[in-house]
Amino acid sequence: MNVTKALNIMKEQGFKYTAKREELLQLFSDEKRYLTAKEVLQSLQKNYPGMSVDTVYRNLAIFEEMDILEMTELEGEMHFRFSCSTTAHHHHLICLECGKTREIETCPMDWLNENVDGGFEVTGHKFEIYGLCAECKRAKQREAAPA
The missing domain is CATH 1.10.10.10 (Winged helix-like DNA-binding domain superfamily/Winged helix DNA-binding domain)
Structure with a gap:
């Protein structure tokens, strides 16, 4: 967008x-x-x-x-x-410190759809992974390092 x-x-x-x-x-x-x-x-x-x-x-x-x-x-x-400019199905890694995101193409729903029985039909989902990007992780490590 x-x-x-x-x-x-x-x-x-x-x-x-x-x-x-x-x-x-x-x-x-x-x-x-x-x-x-x-x-x-x-x-x-x-x-x-x-x-x-x-x-x-x-x-x-x-x-x-x-x-x-x-x-x-x-x-x-x-x-x-x-909104992402890509129309391909994807999910995001989200940095909890700075809010930057990175797209990931892997979808855990692929495994779930293959392994769920009982006739359950998934009609939508949202999958996000939270953590720290490399830059924020380095900054936290520098802050925690003894002077």
Whole structure:
């Protein structure tokens, strides 16, 4: 996903263009990681000091409904990022420290679908793996190292 494609999706679905919405989308394009509504609000309030958290949540929800953004829950809080541009089935590794993600093509559902009996039909799933990216892991190791 990119800003131009997201704005076109908005237009096709009858939502009006605003500079605030474009800036919100540009933030996700620039960050390339999961962001909380609080992080989005803090960033946008620089140019729009009167913006409310309700406005941010409302737009994040709209963008998620339009498949512009993906949402995950980390430690009880919703986090959002641009939807992946690939249409191939995949899952994500998510760094709990910085929010960066990495796509993985392996799907544990392949094994499950082959080994579940009883006629259960899986109609959807979401699989995410949480941990630390190499950069955040090194930073934590440096912090923990004796001086």
